[in-house]
Amino acid sequence: MAEPLPGPEDEFTLVELVNRVLDKGAVISGDIVISVAGVDLLYLGLRVILSSVESMRGRILPPDGS
Amino acid sequence: MPLHLYCIVPADRAPRDIAGIDGAQVRAVAVHAIACWVSDHEQRPPAAAAALRAHNAVVTAAMDPHCTPVPLRFGQSLADEDAVRRELERAADDWAARLDRLAGCAEFGIRVEYATPPPDPEDAAGAREMHTQDAHRGTEYMAALARRRKAAAHRRSEGDRIASLIRERAAAVIRDSRIEHLTTPGGLITMANLVAWHSVATYHACVHEIRTTHVEWRFLDTGPWPPYSFVA
Numbered sequence: 064m065a066e067p068l069p070g071p072e073d074e075f076t077l078v079e080l081v082n083r084v085l086d087k088g089a090v091i092s093g094d095i096v097i098s099v100a101g102v103d104l105l106y107l108g109l110r111v112i113l114s115s116v117e118s119m120r121g122r123i124l125p126p127d128g129s
Numbered sequence: 130m131p132l133h134l135y136c137i138v139p140a141d142r143a144p145r146d147i148a149g150i151d152g153a154q155v156r157a158v159a160v161h162a163i164a165c166w167v168s169d170h171e172q173r174p175p176a177a178a179a180a181l182r183a184h185n186a187v188v189t190a191a192m193d194p195h196c197t198p199v200p201l202r203f204g205q206s207l208a209d210e211d212a213v214r215r216e217l218e219r220a221a222d223d224w225a226a227r228l229d230r231l232a233g234c235a236e237f238g239i240r241v242e243y244a245t246p247p248p249d250p251e252d253a254a255g256a257r258e259m260h261t262q263d264a265h266r267g268t269e270y271m272a273a274l275a276r277r278r279k280a281a282a283h284r285r286s287e288g289d290r291i292a293s294l295i296r297e298r299a300a301a302v303i304r305d306s307r308i309e310h311l312t313t314p315g316g317l318i319t320m321a322n323l324v325a326w327h328s329v330a331t332y333h334a335c336v337h338e339i340r341t342t343h344v345e346w347r348f349l350d351t352g353p354w355p356p357y358s359f360v361a
Binding site: 075076077079080081082083084085086087088089090091092095096097098 | 134137165173175176178181199200202204205207220238240319349351354357358361
C-alpha cells in the first residue's frame, strides 16, 4: 500500500523540525557540514552562523522584503 | 568512522536501546559530569528528512521532566571518542551551566498567521509597475514600493503585538522566548517559548485564551521540543 501523502499539518511540523534541527541548537565543534545526495553543500568553519533560508532573508533583506 | 553528535546530557543520563540515524545505536561519551550522545557512521549522515527526524527523535528521547538535554545542531561530527572528550573537556563548565539553565523545561512553538490573509499591496498593476524599466513610471514605482513597505511594517507591528500578548498572558510560566517575523504570504511570527514541564497546562490554557479571543489570527502549535532555540 502506498504511503499517504503528508497532510498540511505534517508538512508544517516538518518545517518546524527543519528550522530547529538545521538552524538552531548548540555547536560543539568548529565545523558543520550539511550534505545532500553526497554533495557537501554547506561548510561552516570557525562557528559561522548557519541559517535557514527564511531566517537569512529576514536578516539580510529590509523589512519590506525588497 | 565519524561520530554523529546529537546532544549533551548529564553523565548519568544513559541511552537505553535508542536507535539513531540509519538505525545506528546511540551511545554516550562522558567526561566528568556531562556526556555527549553519539552514533557511528561510515560517512557523515546527509541532511535528508529521515536523518533530521532521527536526529530530533534521539534528542527528544533524552528529554523528560527530569532531564533536559542541550540539543546539538545537525551536521556535527567528530573523528572518534577522544575528539568528543576533548571538546567536552574544553567547555565543560559552559555545558554544565546550560544544562542547569534548561533543567526541567521544554520548548513550545507557536506559528501565527492571518486567518484571512490581507490583500497583497503589490497587485497585478503594481507588479508591473515594480518591474517596469520605463522612466515615466518612476512615480508609480515609488508609490508601489511605499505601499509594500507600509504593509510590511504593519505586519511586523502585528507580529510584535501578538508576541507581547502571549508573553504578557503567560508571563508567569514562560521562562524565555524567541520570535522571528515571517515573510511568507499570510505569515506573521513564529515564536519559541521555554516552559517548565510543571507549567505546561497553564501555558496551553493561556495560549488557548488568546486563540479564542483573536479569531483574526490562526495559531499553529508544536511541541514539546528539546530547547533548540535557547542553547546558542
